[in-house]
Amino acid sequence: MPQPVYLDHAATTPVRREVVEAMEPFYGPRFGNPSSVHRWGREARAALDEARERVARCLGARPDEVCFTSGGTEADNLAIFGPLRSQQKKGRTSIVTTPIEHKAVLAAVHHAARDGVSERMLDVTRAGIVDTTSLDRVIDDTVAVCTVMWVNNEIGTIQPIAEITERVKAHGGIMHTDAVQAFGKTEVDVRKVPLDLLTISGHKIGAPKGVGAVFIRRGTQIDPMLHGGSQDRGRRPGTENVAAAVALARAAELAIEERDMECTRLATLRDTLEEGLLARIPDAVIHGRGTPRASHILNISVPGTDSESLLMALDLAGVAASAGSACQSGSVTPSHVLTAMGVRPELAVAAIRMSLGSLTTPEDVARVVELFPALIAKARRLSGMAS
Amino acid sequence: MRARVLVAMSGGVDSSVAAAMLVEQGYDVIGATMKLFCYGDDVPDRPCCSLDSINDARRVCEGLGIPHYVLNLESAFGHDVIDNFVSEYAAGRTPIPCVRCNTFTKFRDLLHKADAVDASWIATGHYARTHGGELLRGQDPGKDQSYFLWGIDRSVVRRMLLPVGDMSKAETRARARTLGLQVVADKVESQDICFVPDGDHAKVIGRRLGADTPALAPGPVMLADGRVVGEHDGYARYTIGQRRGVPGGFAEAMYVVAIRPAERAVVIGPREALLGHGVVAREMNWLVDRLPTGSRVEVQVRHRAPATPAHIVRLEGDEIELALEAPVAAITPGQSLVLYDGDRVLGGGFIERGGSSARTTLPVIAA
Numbered sequence: 001m002p003q004p005v006y007l008d009h010a011a012t013t014p015v016r017r018e019v020v021e022a023m024e025p026f027y028g029p030r031f032g033n034p035s036s037v038h039r040w041g042r043e044a045r046a047a048l049d050e051a052r053e054r055v056a057r058c059l060g061a062r063p064d065e066v067c068f069t070s071g072g073t074e075a076d077n078l079a080i081f082g083p084l085r086s087q088q089k090k091g092r093t094s095i096v097t098t099p100i101e102h103k104a105v106l107a108a109v110h111h112a113a114r115d116g117v118s119e120r121m122l123d124v125t126r127a128g129i130v131d132t133t134s135l136d137r138v139i140d141d142t143v144a145v146c147t148v149m150w151v152n153n154e155i156g157t158i159q160p161i162a163e164i165t166e167r168v169k170a171h172g173g174i175m176h177t178d179a180v181q182a183f184g185k186t187e188v189d190v191r192k193v194p195l196d197l198l199t200i201s202g203h204k205i206g207a208p209k210g211v212g213a214v215f216i217r218r219g220t221q222i223d224p225m226l227h228g229g230s231q232d233r234g235r236r237p238g239t240e241n242v243a244a245a246v247a248l249a250r251a252a253e254l255a256i257e258e259r260d261m262e263c264t265r266l267a268t269l270r271d272t273l274e275e276g277l278l279a280r281i282p283d284a285v286i287h288g289r290g291t292p293r294a295s296h297i298l299n300i301s302v303p304g305t306d307s308e309s310l311l312m313a314l315d316l317a318g319v320a321a322s323a324g325s326a327c328q329s330g331s332v333t334p335s336h337v338l339t340a341m342g343v344r345p346e347l348a349v350a351a352i353r354m355s356l357g358s359l360t361t362p363e364d365v366a367r368v369v370e371l372f373p374a375l376i377a378k379a380r381r382l383s384g385m386a387s
Numbered sequence: 388m389r390a391r392v393l394v395a396m397s398g399g400v401d402s403s404v405a406a407a408m409l410v411e412q413g414y415d416v417i418g419a420t421m422k423l424f425c426y427g428d429d430v431p432d433r434p435c436c437s438l439d440s441i442n443d444a445r446r447v448c449e450g451l452g453i454p455h456y457v458l459n460l461e462s463a464f465g466h467d468v469i470d471n472f473v474s475e476y477a478a479g480r481t482p483i484p485c486v487r488c489n490t491f492t493k494f495r496d497l498l499h500k501a502d503a504v505d506a507s508w509i510a511t512g513h514y515a516r517t518h519g520g521e522l523l524r525g526q527d528p529g530k531d532q533s534y535f536l537w538g539i540d541r542s543v544v545r546r547m548l549l550p551v552g553d554m555s556k557a558e559t560r561a562r563a564r565t566l567g568l569q570v571v572a573d574k575v576e577s578q579d580i581c582f583v584p585d586g587d588h589a590k591v592i593g594r595r596l597g598a599d600t601p602a603l604a605p606g607p608v609m610l611a612d613g614r615v616v617g618e619h620d621g622y623a624r625y626t627i628g629q630r631r632g633v634p635g636g637f638a639e640a641m642y643v644v645a646i647r648p649a650e651r652a653v654v655i656g657p658r659e660a661l662l663g664h665g666v667v668a669r670e671m672n673w674l675v676d677r678l679p680t681g682s683r684v685e686v687q688v689r690h691r692a693p694a695t696p697a698h699i700v701r702l703e704g705d706e707i708e709l710a711l712e713a714p715v716a717a718i719t720p721g722q723s724l725v726l727y728d729g730d731r732v733l734g735g736g737f738i739e740r741g742g743s744s745a746r747t748t749l750p751v752i753a754a
Binding site: 308309310311312313315316332333378379382 | 417454456457458459499500502503504505
């Protein structure tokens with residue numbers, strides 16, 4: 001079999017060598033608990049504080065505004081439920097979000113809604129971005145929290161976070177963004193956008209799974225989700241995962257250092273892939289095409305095919321891609337993002353997300369430009385036979 | 388290039404052993420678990436309940452070093468199998484969903500997936516065999532599952548591999564241990580229909596048709612002459628030959644002998660009223676060249692029933708009528724009629740009605 005091709009960087013990325021090296025001492029001699037008073041504790045504490053400072057610098061934040069979590073999902077939940085109670089005490093009763101959020105946000109919002117908060121959805125255009133004409137209808141003085149992702153994880157579209165944030169702040173609401181797919185792919189600087197909370201995740205940028213962080217702007221009142229010790233100012237009790245925090249810091253720095261060059265490289269590869277596929281499959285639909293998109297995601301549907309069969313055929317040919325979203329069983333279900341965008345069901349069930357990243361080479365792209373159209377042609381022959 | 392086979396893996400011992408045997412035999416094996424339903428529909432945030440089986444199948448594949456995929460066939464299965472299951476009960480019949488699952492889900496929908504990945508073969512853990520393009524009973528008479536397989540397209544038989552069909556269940560379990568499939572070797576076999584938890588089929592009917600459906604509403608229990616002798620709590624809870632829930636106080640044991648959905652009536656009668664001398668089936672599917680009228684065959688009207696000699700008295704479109712050489716008890720509309728010649732499966736259909744005599748036009752049982 002030819003060299004395997006990994007086109008699923010939006011799902012997860014390989015841990016970078018530099019990151020592994022940065023973590024290693026904490027799996028060795030520097031094993032201390034940052035809360036301990038002795039030398040081992042002090043060493044761990046120093047590393048943790050430094051990691052916090054470095055992550056803060058990468059976001060344009062202050063160190064005390066960075067809270068480490070177990071990953072993006074926990075960070076999103078903390079950002080949504082954390083400020084909710086104090087906002088409700090002020091008589092704010094609604095949560096605003098979009099139908100194209102990651103499940104970590106959508107399920108959290110639905111959960112809050114079951115507890116009596118009113119859930120409001122912004123509209124999404126067919127191109128896959130928030131329809132800003134719906135801001136007037138949805139955002140008012142009752143908004144407790146508004147949460148909108150910065151870059152959509154399935155189609156890569158960049159959301160108008162600055163404009164939404166401005167509107168939410170004008171009405172006194174708390175603004176959160178899930179920047180898991182945006183960080184390292186577009187400029188994410190909390191000095192330039194006055195949002196209150198922002199989520200990042202380690203494993204999307206070359207750190208291990210199981211670490212993330214949430215930026216919490218000074219002055220934002222947060223009730224903890226967990227109850228325990230006073231770690232992280234009580235916002236996130238539990239002995240800190242020092243190695244993971246250091247890993248996140250190193251990966252974040254590398255992502256910022258390399259961002260411009262890497263994004264240019266990925267955009268070139270992505271465009272080559274996109275044009276190559278469109279040239280060979282003229283009726284293919286690229287979701288979000290023509291809209292500002294992050295450089296690493298390409299989401300394509302070809303009429304008369306289905307993602308489940310295509311993903312199997314791609315995998316058997318050594319190419320890793322994904323459909324919109326996978327349920328826990330690993331089975332493929334039509335993407336809620338594409339459905340919310342008004343994509344026809346027969347196209348939604350055919351969607352394949354290819355996401356590029358550190359492993360992607362021009363040879364990978366050339367291979368997929370050849371392979372994918374051949375698989376499509378075969379799938380269409382079969383579906384013609386089956387119908 | 389090695390021949391590629393797609394194996395339907397439920398996470399149970401039979402299909403796991405099937406996959407392992409095919410790997411041993413040198414096939415290029417791909418495992419697939421079909422996700423067919425989700426009990427969690429009412430509780431959207433709960434994970435799918437078939438998850439454990441899927442995880443078991445995945446672990447087996449991982450151990451065998453073969454790829455494993457989960458195929459979402461929920462909507463097709465819901466339509467082809469569950470909807471039909473419910474409407475059959477509502478029509479006063481006793482459906483047999485495994486047959487439709489084999490016909491439509493495993494050996495049609497899954498076959499399309501096999502085509503999509505260039506697999507020329509499709510395999511399952513069924514206890515049946517194939518030979519020269521014909522389907523045969525499983526070697527182990529106690530485990531034979533050919534009764535459930537009559538509905539598949541004849542052309543598919545040539546693409547089927549049924550590796551455990553030559554073995555007994557005990558041999559399969561022993562094989563699982565020697566193959567290192569400890570995860571599944573001692574799994575308890577479920578006798579339930581997979582989408583009917585705890586065997587409570589009324590719950591499934593109620594969920595689909597609403598709790599107030601006539602099929603689950605009280606109605607009369609009557610004798611064949613129309614005399615009402617009691618009340619039942621929904622005719623869909625009854626099947627032909629059933630004794631449970633039948634009122635007592637008669638000189639002899641009474642059985643359900645007919646269900647009349649139009650009157651919501653459950654008709655009871657003595658044992659001899661259950662005996663049928665003929666049977667009519669529809670949706671007849673042949674797995675051999677269609678036999679002419681007058682041909683002598685053996686028939687089976689339920690799983691695990693002994694085969695009875697019979698001859699074909701009428702063939703019209705996809706409808707078949709047979710005269711039985713010895714009376715058979717409790718011929719049940721909705722169950723399968725399968726035609727055999729020894730071990731060879733000739734074909735089958737869904738039972739429309741049984742008959743008390745072998746006349747060309749059979750009266751509806753006990754009517």
